[in-house]
Amino acid sequence: MHHQAMAQDKPYALISEVSEEGYIQEAVDVIKPHFQIITHQEFLQDPDCLSSRIQALFLWDNKPALEPSLLRSLPALKVIANGGVGIDHLDVPHLNSLGVRVSNTPHVVSNATADMAMGLLLASARRILEGHLASVDPNTVRLPRNLMGVEVTGSTLGIIGMGHIGLKIAQRGRGFDMKILYYNRNRRSCEDEQTVGALFCENMEELLKQSDFVVLAVNLTPETTGLIGLKELSFMKPTATLVNVSRGPVVDQDALVQALQKRTIRAAALDVTYPEPLPRDHPLLRLPNVIITPHAGTDTNTTTVKMVQMMVDNALAALGGRHMPSEVKPL
Template sequence: MEEEKTWALVSEVGGENGYLEEAAEILKQHFQIISYRELLENPVLHGSKIQVLFMWKYYPAAEPWLLRLLPSLKVVASGGVGIDHLDVPFINSLGVKVVNTPGVVSDSTADLAMGLLLASARKIIEGYQIAMDPRTIHLPCRLMGVEVTGSTLGIIGLGDIGYRIAQRSKGFEMKILYHNRTRRSVDDEQAVGASYCDSLDGLLRSSDFVVVAVKLTSDTTGLIGHRELSLMKSTATLVNISRGKVLDQDALVEALKSGTIRAAALDVTHPEPLPRDHPLLSLPNVLITPHIGISTYNTATRIVEKMVENALAAVKGLPVPNEVKMQ
């Protein structure tokens, strides 16, 4: 019966910040869902019923004022792997668990990283614009890119996503370097042909392409700034699929304008979207996508399935597969 299902808060179904209809149907199989708008229309009536907050692309934001409207809340289930948008200690202090969905996002994010790398290296967007321009009457010879096959790739953060980027890069016969808090096992390294750099500086100096795939923490905020960019080759490309705050964007603008590095390809910025007059948007050697690393139908479905699995366990008082616990 519908009334017997646990109540769960969602952003909306459809719309800019909402769930795909197919994904929403998965939620409805297990929960009585209520939208953020419906809650705000009558918080006294609905707030006390809600035991689960499902966050999709950061919405609804788990702000303290919202959480206080939900006295029966047991779990905040966030889609994706990053938790930098969540105040986990505060949420836990309310007796509420926090869960995320690691693993299921790794393939789609690694695919996009390689897509950004290839598109930037071979000037695919610029080539598309020329090919489609109604004023084009001949194809220019000047549209020269850089070789990906056989080049050196430096991966900063060889976690699950970083490792899958390495797997894909092996197919391009790239020399793979990586820098990580802890070194991977010899078997892991050998499987993808990756070499460990105990120094981030060494990786930056040696790489033709640098892919940033770290989690955003206090240690990684501003990880790549003026000094780090100055160490990179003038022919190098920086790819960021982690979080915008990992990069000093002012330093990146300066490096791109001055030719300190060749190009940048970003799926993440800070803020998102950037202000329309931000200098990154006017540079010809920047490629920016709107944080679409997990945006595939298959991945969206798997994320929702994992959110449901975690939430049901939390509501039933069972061990929660992907509970986030602060170290």
């Protein structure tokens, strides 16, 4: 009896689903002690009973989709805790006007995303995917000796967006003795620059012209949408590689296809596209000098659990009327 009473005391939280597509079990175990978990499916089966009880919504991979109809059916909602840093899919002023506070999960995603950036960079530079496919191909008689790659050690790494993730990427680049350039809205402190050995570029053109690898690590905003277009790609070296671990719309995809086809740049390695996934007939999928991964930058057990823990901390703070560790305020 006592246990049931305690369960009833827990606030209700709406999540997408528990599965490979949604929340891993380890993440659910983080939520369970604090919230009565309702999956979207359960909610749709009994909205009348549940709508007035749900106070928190945990948004993972932008699911459940924040349709106006869903928001209207959650009158008791007080907080939306978003998994991930990017909140370009959330209308924060509108949500705040409904009395809903919003949070994200900065910093905890930085290591995994920086690792992914380096993984894509290395795989593209050393043609690891092509080498693997040739090595496992049943028709291979003689292993290819013509997979000439690009030397990463000692090359120039240009980072566009020097936030928490950008700094982690620079730190890793330093381990490869790379020369590190960065472009950011605001220059970082001398201390930060010295810690990762990074040189500030006053303008993006300067960085693009010098870099062997350009890594995008910016937030998606109106200013960064289409940040890399035909002009920017034309500034890059023909031997350079573009790596994107930020958001798909930061790059003008049509311009990228053109640059890759004409070999204006050597290659691209993308963890993000728009849309995701790309239509199966999209030209990017047929180019030999592209690697694409399925927006998996934060997909490790360690980082997922840290993200969900932060979502829980934010939601509990909001429900308790306290300061939230990472509340998103309207710009």
